[in-house]
Amino acid sequence: MNKEQLNYKSSRDDYNSHNQHRRAFGWADVAISALLTLVVSVPTMAVEESWHGHPMIDESTHLWIIAACLVAAAFLAGGVFAGHRRPVAAPKHATVAAGLAVAVLVAADLLRRLWLAHKGVPAGVAELWCLGAVAAFLLSAAGSLLGRRLATNAPHQDAKPRE
Secondary structure (H helix, E strand, O other): OOHHHHHHHHHHHHHHHHHHHHHOOOHHHHHHHHHHHHHHHHHHHHHHHOHHHOOHHHOOOOOHHHHHHHHHHHHHHHHHHHHHHOHHHHHHHHHHHHHHHHHHHHHHHHHHHHHHOOOOOOHHHHHHHHHHHHHHHHHHHHHHHHHHHHHHHOOOOOOOOOO
């Protein structure tokens, strides 16, 4: 083996060991993706729920659609981040992050309803939570595929240049 082949082999081994590390489940990437989702979703939902003393969805206007689109975009962006950071297991990381974000959002709404508003949870609200959770998982998984595509199309710094 000549020096050039040895250098290429060692750089390829470094690249593969780096990729092996990236295949492990990354809780930090999941947490950052969930946090990214929550940074947008929590303030949006807080404004939506307390708009002029009651939720926007209860008004005759359709302003609640803007809030819903912002939350949907947050789940999509969280999925893109997870997919870009962990292309090998993009949907898995994105759906776990979405699950964490959904759990926080549902728990916050449940606490708000029970302790602050002193109301129960009507069946219609529980149905909306379930529908929202399914939509969140789907948007996050779709975003992860986009993030994976962006990560795999980006040139790697470790890659050997073509001659």
